Amino acid sequence: MVYVGACAACVAAGWFAHAMWGSAPTSVRSSSPRATFVAVGDVAAEKFNPPEEFVGHVEPVQEVDILPQIEGYVKEVKFAEGDEVKAGDLLFVIDDERYLAEQGVAKAEVASARSKVVQAEAAVERAERLLRRLQAADARGITKTELDAAETGLASDRAALGSAKSAVSQAEAKLASTAFNMKHTRIFAPIGGRIGKTLMHAGDFVSPSKGALARIVQVDPVRVTFPITDRAYLAWGGAQVGDSRRLRLRLADGSIYPSVGKWAFSDNEMSAETATLIIRAEFPNAQRTLVPNAYVTVLADEADPKPVPVVPALAVAKSGSATGVWMYNEDGTVSFREIEPGARADGKVRVVKGVAPGEKIVVQGVHKLGEGMKVSVVPASDFN
Numbered sequence: 001m002v003y004v005g006a007c008a009a010c011v012a013a014g015w016f017a018h019a020m021w022g023s024a025p026t027s028v029r030s031s032s033p034r035a036t037f038v039a040v041g042d043v044a045a046e047k048f049n050p051p052e053e054f055v056g057h058v059e060p061v062q063e064v065d066i067l068p069q070i071e072g073y074v075k076e077v078k079f080a081e082g083d084e085v086k087a088g089d090l091l092f093v094i095d096d097e098r099y100l101a102e103q104g105v106a107k108a109e110v111a112s113a114r115s116k117v118v119q120a121e122a123a124v125e126r127a128e129r130l131l132r133r134l135q136a137a138d139a140r141g142i143t144k145t146e147l148d149a150a151e152t153g154l155a156s157d158r159a160a161l162g163s164a165k166s167a168v169s170q171a172e173a174k175l176a177s178t179a180f181n182m183k184h185t186r187i188f189a190p191i192g193g194r195i196g197k198t199l200m201h202a203g204d205f206v207s208p209s210k211g212a213l214a215r216i217v218q219v220d221p222v223r224v225t226f227p228i229t230d231r232a233y234l235a236w237g238g239a240q241v242g243d244s245r246r247l248r249l250r251l252a253d254g255s256i257y258p259s260v261g262k263w264a265f266s267d268n269e270m271s272a273e274t275a276t277l278i279i280r281a282e283f284p285n286a287q288r289t290l291v292p293n294a295y296v297t298v299l300a301d302e303a304d305p306k307p308v309p310v311v312p313a314l315a316v317a318k319s320g321s322a323t324g325v326w327m328y329n330e331d332g333t334v335s336f337r338e339i340e341p342g343a344r345a346d347g348k349v350r351v352v353k354g355v356a357p358g359e360k361i362v363v364q365g366v367h368k369l370g371e372g373m374k375v376s377v378v379p380a381s382d383f384n
Contacts, residue, residue: 036373039364039380040328041315045307045357050345051299056226056249058294060217061282062191066091069184071207072098074200081197085216089189092213094206096185103178110171117168120161127154193218217292220285223264224249226298227276233266244304247281250297251289257296259284308342309351316341316349317366325355326362326369328377334362334369 076093079085131150134142189195193216200206200213224247228236236245247261261281270277281298283290290296315325317336324338339354355361362369364383369375 035376036368037365037378037382038326038328038334038362038369038375039383040360040377041312041363041380043351043355043357043359043361044310046310046348047305048308048310048343048345048348048350049301049305050343051248051301052232053250054226054228054298054300056224056296056298058290058292058296059223059225060193060219060292061221061223062193062218063292064190064216065212066187066189066195066214066216067212068092068094068187068206068208068210070094070099070181071205072096072185074202074204074206077198077200077202079195079198079214082194084192084194084219085189086192087189090186091189091195092187092200094185094187096182099178099181099185103175103182106171106175106178110168110175113164113168113171117161117164120157120164123157124154124161127157130154187213189216191216191218219288219292221282222285222290222292223280223282224261224290224296224298225278225280227271227274227278230270230275230277233270233277244302245300246303248299249283249290250299252294252296256299257283257289307357309355309357310348311351311355311361312363313344313347313349315361315363315366317369326366327355328360328362328375332376333372333374336369336371 072094074092075095078090078092085091127150131147131154134147134150196215196217198214199211206213245263247263249257249261251257261283264280264282266280267278311325316323316339317326318324319336319338322336322338323341324336326334327337328334337354340352342350342352344350362375364380365375
């Protein structure tokens, strides 16, 4: 019976000790039953720069549909589908036989019209000489009828000259039209880029109304567009948005694109439906990794971040509706101080305002604290 009583006394003592020390680390048991154990650390000053993430859409800086300016049959296709072409490369040849014939006719009409102008000019010159002779002659030697006829003849010849010159202008315009048609029997690339599949082949009849022949998209550089909220727009500097930001891309496989983007421009108005602003940035694409119409993740952070107060995420606590940290005071007590938390990443929180670098805060054991409570400091490793 004595042995059983001694065992019961030991068990009771164990329960009492557990109740008094709570969950304090076993390596730092104190003889004081009221000790509250915490780990304490300094508020750090770090270049804390976690990126914001946005869904980006890859777009070509330039894209163009190749449209015929004339109608006719395709004679040759001078590229392979998927080729990269340079501005000025020949792409299509349209059969020019019809347009050569029309150009020949137009040249003959111009020559004919010009010869008629020469004839009309000679007729006007003769009529002017005749009128001058009659006007210089003795009034008794000519009749009024003869003088009127000479004036009428001159006016008629001048009208004929005007008509001949108009005919020349019309013929030259027709010749210019045939030159336009001849020029456009050969279709060249207006921009450099990658050309897609051809929609027309040799022997197909094409015309401006039948649609595009092919499409070229610029592939280096490319543009990535993404929306930011009105709040982010203000936080990034408003009218100077982008001046201080670094833009990177995370690809579909999780890798980071090696080149940093160059800010292009921001749109000139917010979307009324989403309250977002479209941002555009250009990225070099020499390896053709970025494909137009693909989606990527845009990572936006500060290009030149400044040190800011940073605390461990575990140190941030709630007291009612307030968010704050427990400050460790010189007398060994703690007090709650409200903060404005910022970005979070990698187990850390940026503090916008509320604490300064170097101040001491509780970094472990915050869940059991109260205002003015006396605490015992232990290494943070004892809480692991």
